[in-house]
Amino acid sequence: MQSSLDCITVERIIADRQELFELTVFAPGVGTKNKIINNQVHRPGLALSGFIERFSYKRSQILGETELAYIRTFDSDKLKTVLRRLFS
Structure with a gap:
């Protein structure tokens, strides 16, 4: 504990x-x-594009301006799919 x-x-x-x-x-x-x-953070840029082979699930996920700008290009269906994959 x-x-x-x-x-x-x-x-x-x-x-x-x-x-x-x-x-x-x-x-x-x-x-x-x-x-x-866990005091380590992860910026999930590659994971947003679909590469999750080495995704750091135990770290805090930080979405900066670059990640948010990329996410804004997604339609609602793609956004749901990507976020489910990252946070499930």
């Missing part, structure tokens, strides 16, 4: 760093009590 020093909640990150990191909360209150216990 992780001690409180080994993890942080999503809620705490939002409260402490939302402005600094320019975070956008798309679903307020959803998942905010989740604990992040």
